[in-house]
Amino acid sequence: MTTLETRPPLPPFTRDSAIQKVRLAEDGWNARDPQRVSLAYTADSRWRNRAEFVEGREQIVQFLARKWAKELDYRLIKELWAFEGNRIAVRYAYEWHDDSGNWFRSYGNENWEFDENGLMARRFACINDLPIKPEERKFHWPLGRRPDDHPGLSELGL
Template identity: 60%
Template sequence: MTTRPPVPPFTTVEQARAKVQAAEDAWNTRDPERVALAYTPDSVWRNRDRWVTGRDEIVAFLTDKWKREQDYALRKELWGFRGNRMAVRFQYEWHDADGRWWRSYGNELWEFDDEGLMRRREAGINDVEIAEADRRIFGPRPEEERDQALPF
């Protein structure tokens, strides 16, 4: 059985932040196969208005997402945690095929199994078009910016 530390129950802020940072780091690779390994084989997602179930669907979903959302770069922030659940807020920036830049804002609810794999993810996301000059997320988060709060 695969274990993805830290594992629940999450009892300290440091543990919870480490889990959030690990998720941010993985998503910033834009590698659907790698990202999918952090989820249970039967993981269930609600992403915006779409339901995704299982690793194969996660890989297909992320492959399509990162074809559309080009130069995707993400930041996540711990909002709260208890036991095997977390609330996270996030922002990411990307551009579409026409070169328009977007910042996507959202919140996620996460539930983990005993091995630290995510078995449930619910995400609400809103997109705001931005000027390229207004970008503030450029690739993976540098070490010196970890644990910094996201701006509004």
């Protein structure tokens, strides 16, 4: 017997369910567990991340493992931008440092398309990295999930 994978909330999205989907994605990425994160995507999910093209869960796991090995102390905030049917657009920012202690804030936009089971089938990401000084950091929660009372991007003026 085959178990059908589902990842609620399911499309078509309402404003509330789209906001919930965005927060669940943020929480997953902040856990920095490539295998766990990959399960939110279809087995044949296709990505464009900057200039890199990724296809399927195995490549997603490899991509994320490389990403988080380079982007140390990664902390991410995502915010809903728009939604319709089975698609969601988000904007986000994350802070991280390299192995030399140089800090960055990376800004980006993503377009997501979900299958009927709530798994992301396509992800298109555009990202820019801005070097910042340690005292310019805005994301100071302990590694992992962003606390509910921590400001989001709009509240932080980002």
